Amino acid sequence: xxxxxxxxxxxxxxxxxxxxxxxxxxxxxxxxxxxxxxxxxxxxxxxxxxxxxxxxxxxxxxxxxxxxxxxxxxxxxxxxxxxxxxxxxxxxxxxxxxxxxxxxxxxxxxxxxxxxxxxxxxxxxxxxxxxxxxxxxxxxxxxxxxxxxxxxxxxxxxxxxxxxxxxxxxxxxxxxxxxxxxxxxxxxxxxxxxxxxxxxxxxxxxxxxxxxxxxxxxxxxxxxxxxxxxxxxxxxxxxxxxxxxxxxxxxxxxxxxxxxxxxxxxxxxxxxxxxxxxxxxxxxxxxxxxxxxxxxxxxxxxxxxxxxxxxxxxxxxxxxxxxxxxxxxxxxxxxxxxxxxxxxxxxxxxxxxxxxxxxxxxxxxxxxxxxxxxxxxxxxxxxxxxxxxxxxxxxxxxxxxxxxxxxxxxxxxxxxxxxxxxxxxxxxxxxxxxxxxxxxxxxxxxxxxxxxxxxxxxxxxxxxxxxxxxxxxxxxxxxxxxxxxxxxxxxxxxxxxxxxxxxxxxxxxxxxxxxxxxxxxxxxxxxxxxxxxxxxxxxxxxxxxxx
Amino acid sequence: xxxxxxxxxxxxxxxxxxxxxxxxxxxxxxxxxxxxxxxxxxxxxxxxxxxxxxxxxxxxxxxxxxxxxxxxxxxxxxxxxxxxxxxxxxxxxxxxxxxxxxxxxxxxxxxxxxxxxxxxxxxxxxxxxxxxxxxxxxxxxxxxxxxxxxxxxxxxxxxxxxxxxxxxxxxxxxxxxxxxxxxxxxxxxxxxxxxxxxxxxxxxxxxxxxxxxxxxx
Numbered sequence: 077x078x079x080x081x082x083x084x085x086x087x088x089x090x091x092x093x094x095x096x097x098x099x100x101x102x103x104x105x106x107x108x109x110x111x112x113x114x115x116x117x118x119x120x121x122x123x124x125x126x127x128x129x130x131x132x133x134x135x136x137x138x139x140x141x142x143x144x145x146x147x148x149x150x151x152x153x154x155x156x157x158x159x160x161x162x163x164x165x166x167x168x169x170x171x172x173x174x175x176x177x178x179x180x181x182x183x184x185x186x187x188x189x190x191x192x193x194x195x196x197x198x199x200x201x202x203x204x205x206x207x208x209x210x211x212x213x214x215x216x217x218x219x220x221x222x223x224x225x226x227x228x229x230x231x232x233x234x235x236x237x238x239x240x241x242x243x244x245x246x247x248x249x250x251x252x253x254x255x256x257x258x259x260x261x262x263x264x265x266x267x268x269x270x271x272x273x274x275x276x277x278x279x280x281x282x283x284x285x286x287x288x289x290x291x292x293x294x295x296x297x298x299x300x301x302x303x304x305x306x307x308x309x310x311x312x313x314x315x316x317x318x319x320x321x322x323x324x325x326x327x328x329x330x331x332x333x334x335x336x337x338x339x340x341x342x343x344x345x346x347x348x349x350x351x352x353x354x355x356x357x358x359x360x361x362x363x364x365x366x367x368x369x370x371x372x373x374x375x376x377x378x379x380x381x382x383x384x385x386x387x388x389x390x391x392x393x394x395x396x397x398x399x400x401x402x403x404x405x406x407x408x409x410x411x412x413x414x415x416x417x418x419x420x421x422x423x424x425x426x427x428x429x430x431x432x433x434x435x436x437x438x439x440x441x442x443x444x445x446x447x448x449x450x451x452x453x454x455x456x457x458x459x460x461x462x463x464x465x466x467x468x469x470x471x472x473x474x475x476x477x478x479x480x481x482x483x484x485x486x487x488x489x490x491x492x493x494x495x496x497x498x499x500x501x502x503x504x505x506x507x508x509x510x511x512x513x514x515x516x517x518x519x520x521x522x523x524x525x526x527x528x529x530x531x532x533x534x535x536x537x538x539x540x541x542x543x544x545x546x547x548x549x550x551x552x553x554x555x556x557x558x559x560x561x562x563x564x565x566x567x568x569x570x571x572x573x574x575x576x577x578x579x580x581x582x583x584x585x586x587x588x589x590x591x592x593x594x595x596x597x598x599x600x601x602x603x604x605x606x607x608x609x610x611x612x613x614x615x616x617x618x619x620x621x622x623x
Numbered sequence: 624x625x626x627x628x629x630x631x632x633x634x635x636x637x638x639x640x641x642x643x644x645x646x647x648x649x650x651x652x653x654x655x656x657x658x659x660x661x662x663x664x665x666x667x668x669x670x671x672x673x674x675x676x677x678x679x680x681x682x683x684x685x686x687x688x689x690x691x692x693x694x695x696x697x698x699x700x701x702x703x704x705x706x707x708x709x710x711x712x713x714x715x716x717x718x719x720x721x722x723x724x725x726x727x728x729x730x731x732x733x734x735x736x737x738x739x740x741x742x743x744x745x746x747x748x749x750x751x752x753x754x755x756x757x758x759x760x761x762x763x764x765x766x767x768x769x770x771x772x773x774x775x776x777x778x779x780x781x782x783x784x785x786x787x788x789x790x791x792x793x794x795x796x797x798x799x800x801x802x803x804x805x806x807x808x809x810x811x812x813x814x815x816x817x818x819x820x821x822x823x824x825x826x827x828x829x830x831x832x833x834x835x836x837x838x839x840x
Contacts, residue, residue: 447677516711519675522698523705524725524776534724538715620714620758 081440099473103318118295130280133218141226161224164378168557171593173289175381191397233268282466388590509543632684659833704778719753
């Protein structure tokens with residue numbers, strides 16, 4: 077009985093990753109494919125762009141997230157910070173990228189606001205402010221999207237760490253709150269956040285959805301190059317794509333290893349010297365630091381990108397340099413209404429199904445493994461694989477697998493591909509929540525005469541309800557954001573608001589892209605609002621409930 | 624009135640014997656104390672008696688209530704009540720909800736359950752506490768509600784896992800008195816696991832001291 081849910085979880089959540097990875101390896105293990113790959117003229121630059129944007133954006137995002145959390149803690153403003161991070165977290169990468177294009181491009185809102193009074197421009201300048209050849213816009217986009225994610229991961233880790241007592245201890249010894257924080261608390265948080273950091277780094281190195289809108293074009297980043305080969309009908313180009321996916325994997329493993337190694341040697345030595353130098357005043361004061369304002373800007377840009385999407389989606393004629401469109405028009409919403417409906421239906425049905433299935437499977441497994449921490453840790457490592465290796469490394473092969481099962485281009489195929497990415501998030505929230513319930517509740521309930529099912533439904537499930545609601549919001553948002561898995565499994569026959577937004581963006585139809593972007597943000601935020609509202613109304617008179 | 628009998632009970636982790644073999648017959652109203660430092664398998668013994676021993680352990684022996692062998696029975700059929708050092712009141716239910724979960728269906732007619740619970744609360748000096756959130760109660764009040772919840776399930780025997788350890792000094796004495804008085808009044812065979820010499824003395828029953836293997840990982 078116990079083994080059944082675990083077997084199901086492995087089959088659904090891990091099987092396709094292993095099978096897909098094997099498929100990619102088999103497809104990419106040909107000398108001629110590698111020969112062609114390595115002869116590709118733009119390859120070194122494309123690889124350098126991927127590494128540069130990925131590493132720089134991750135390091136900056138991580139720093140800003142730590143600073144934001146430290147400042148919020150020192151001022152008891154966790155809730156404000158969590159709320160500030162939520163909109164950008166819930167909004168998919170593609171939508172944030174489109175929003176940033178609307179803000180930062182030469183005809184974007186920022187330059188409009190400055191023209192002509194400050195810049196003298198009557199026409200949009202011929203600048204490459206997005207898709208610049210150094211990948212700066214892409215780096216910024218990744219930072220804006222990843223800062224909120226890392227903030228929420230660190231805030232989550234905060235509950236596992238006796239932060240208040242540690243800080244009090246440090247202050248009693250004469251240190252300022254921020255030095256104490258970065259000596260005693262931040263390393264503990266970072267330890268808990270190391271998987272998330274690796275996932276952010278790998279996503280930065282290998283993403284397609286942000287590079288599409290913000291990244292350089294000649295050559296693009298390596299992942300975009302590989303993706304364009306894969307979509308090429310030519311078979312020879314396809315085997316080059318398989319080899320490229322393997323190269324992406326090699327680069328990711330090497331970079332993650334290198335960054336982790338540098339962090340443990342260089343950073344730790346510096347940090348240790350600083351932590352043990354006995355220097356108390358002033359040592360570190362974040363209140364006036366640029367990093368603190370930068371983290372505010374990062375969060376603000378996310379919100380501004382959402383605003384830009386909304387305005388552009390209802391803007392009619394809109395001449396440069398007006399900051400506001402000459403007339404408002406809902407044409408973008410009404411013209412493609414049937415396409416929009418189809419995409420929204422697919423997004424919502426896949427998202428809800430993935431959420432319900434993932435939560436169901438994870439609850440069953442969490443129940444079976446509630447007293448086996450070692451088994452839980454091992455399972456977590458397996459489930460996290462799709463998040464810490466490049467998506468293309470197993471999605472290429474997974475598509476072949478779906479083809480054999482006649483699931484390619486079907487709703488079920490897309491659902492399965494989404495589950496690979498939704499399950500680990502459901503696991504993170506629910507497995508720990510279940511394990512933290514005292515084993516005594518079960519024993520007491522059983523000895524009071526309740527059977528195992530009654531015990532679970534009446535005693536354990538109510539105590540897990542809040543965590544289930546949190547997991548539901550998160551799972552739905554994750555599913556909504558998935559671009560590559562939808563493309564691979566859907567094969568263009570199943571389209572979601574995310575794939576449609578990318579298509580509109582690539583074809584240069586900014587107004588339509590903006591309307592899909594708004595929908596991308598709206599759907600997960602609506603689900604978050606519902607789950608938060610229900611959660612607030614649950615057990616309002618019960619202070620002892622786990623939160 | 625029933626008795627609780629342990630016949631040759633021993634617990635092992637792998638091939639190491641953690642505890643036993645243990646033989647004891649606890650008479651109605653008698654409190655058998657099992658004393659020993661932590662790590663001697665006291666709590667595992669109680670888990671075994673309840674039928675919820677983690678799979679890492681193996682056990683042999685028999686548990687009987689009167690002459691009925693309950694060793695293989697599921698926990699909910701054994702008719703044992705257990706109190707832990709944490710009161711383990713269900714945080715999502717009111718005090719009345721917790722007690723109603725304990726109160727058996729038999730005996731009290733459906734329409735009278737609420738009344739029966741109110742009367743039971745009053746008899747424990749907790750009149751009017753039914754609608755309260757358990758989180759708003761004091762430690763002593765919570766301990767009494769936990770005891771009451773167990774008693775309402777009409778157990779045939781009582782297991783106590785250091786139930787007074789988390790209480791402050793004044794409360795500990797009064798709760799101990801309440802629990803032991805109920806044991807005598809209802810003639811419950813009781814097994815008390817503790818490392819507190821005062822508990823053992825107050826129980827006024829036979830004592831088994833465990834040496835154990837030392838620390839168990």
